[in-house]
Amino acid sequence: MSSAEVGGPTRTPRELGIVVGDLPTGRWNALTDVQGVRVGHTTLHDGTRVHTGVTAVVPDQLGRDAGRRPALPCGLCVGNGFGKLVGATQLAELGAIETPIVLTATLSAFRAADALVTHVLARPGYEAVRTLNPVVGETNDGFLSDVRARPVTxxxxxxxxxxxxxxPVEQGSVGAGTGTSALGFKGGIGTSSRVVEVAGVARTVGALVQSNFSGTLTVRGVPMPADELRPGVPEAAPVETDDGNSCMIVVATDAPLDARRLERVARRAVFAMGRVGAGYTHGSGDYALAFTTADPGAGLVEDAGLDPLFAATMDAVEEALLASVLTATTTVGHRGTRHAVPTGVLLDRLRSARPR
Structure with a gap:
């Protein structure tokens, strides 16, 4: 059997007619709609033994000024701390990131952190640097991939x-989402964005997720249990196994916010997991990072003006989470199979639940 079975071309939620909220998206409906933010993937397959990879979120501002060490305001929300978020304590203490954000598999997080240090120290202006806080998030893809092999170099x-x-950002079974599982199905990478008016100025909020958590897939309030969408196709193992059960969320915005306000934004990102049916279980490492690319000299958005950003964050994260499973493909791994969502059955169930 092949390492991945593709049941037809994958489609995003919007391509399937599933629209989250009323707010407009950015041009790409992706994290990259926030100007100056880039995303890159490395995807690894080796038969049925290895399905894993790396996803990098790179804010351009971190590499612009070789004469000083730049940092961007960043907030962290730990929904449940059963994870290995490298760099979390300094990030929480200082409210800033000074490196790109890398996502990968659990036991590869530490090699990834070392590689990220290598990448940053090689930049002009870092020749005398003797301390650096790399930020690396992870989820455990050990059901589909041999996580103990630590194949990420x-x-x-x-x-x-x-x-x-x-x-555009590639979604589904790519990068850090290559071997993940979510909500009873194959998980992956998802992204989305929203544009809102804040104090009379159009602002963009983008989200990117690495989904690998348990619960019952819920689409626009309608439960989609895996055993009902795929009757007669037993799962080889529950989504939550001894491998863990987590979600990493990265939110970016061009709205001028400090670390405290960004922490509030990050908290809404974790809340949004509940909209898609997250189980929030004991073994789940649910983390959200929110950073801003705004001019440091811009006046901060007042707390009372944050509501549009909160709404944009929750809608963007919800759609990104749905995209992470709807664009993923059935994958045969070294301990079993994770199936893609049968979108035809899902749409039929959605129409039946909400007749027009």
Missing amino acids: EAHVLTALEAAASG
Whole structure:
């Protein structure tokens, strides 16, 4: 049997007619709609043994000024801390990131952090640097991929960082989402964006997710249990296994916010997991990072003016989470199979639940 079975071309939620909320999206409906933010993937397959990879989120502002070490305001929300988010304590303490954000598999997070340090120290202006806080998130893809083999190398991380680009972002079973599982189905990478008016100025909020968590897939309030969408096709193992059960969320915005306000934004990103049926279980490492690319000299959005950004964040994260499973493909791994969502059955169920 092949390492991946593709049941026809994948489609995003919007291509399937599933629209989350009333707010408009950016041009690409992706994290990269926030100007100056790029995304890159490295995807690894080796028969049925290895399905894993790296996803890099690269804010351009971190590499612009070789004369100083730039940082961007960033907030962190830990929904449940059963995870290995490298760099979390300094990020929480100082409210800033000074490196790109890398996502990968659990036992590869530490090699990825070392590779990220290599990448940053090689930049002009960093010749005398003796301390650096790399930020690396992870989820455990050990059901479909041999996580103990730690197949991610420095070269894979550097490739994802160097390949990071603006424009459309590939979704589904790619990069850090290559071997993940979510909500009873194959999980993956998903992204979305929203444009809102804040204090009379159009602002963009983008989200990117790495989904690998349990629960019952819920689409626009309608439960989609895996055993009902795929009757007679038993799962080889529940989504939550001893491998863990997590979600990484990255939110970017061009709205001027400080770390405290960004932490509030990040909290809404974790809340949005509940909209798609997240189980929020004991073994789940649910993390959200929210950073801004705004001019440091711009006046901050007042707390009372955050509501549009909160709404944009929750809608963008919800759609990104749906995209992560709807664009994923059935994958045969070294311990079993994770099936793609049968979108035809899903749409029929959605129409039946909401007749027009």
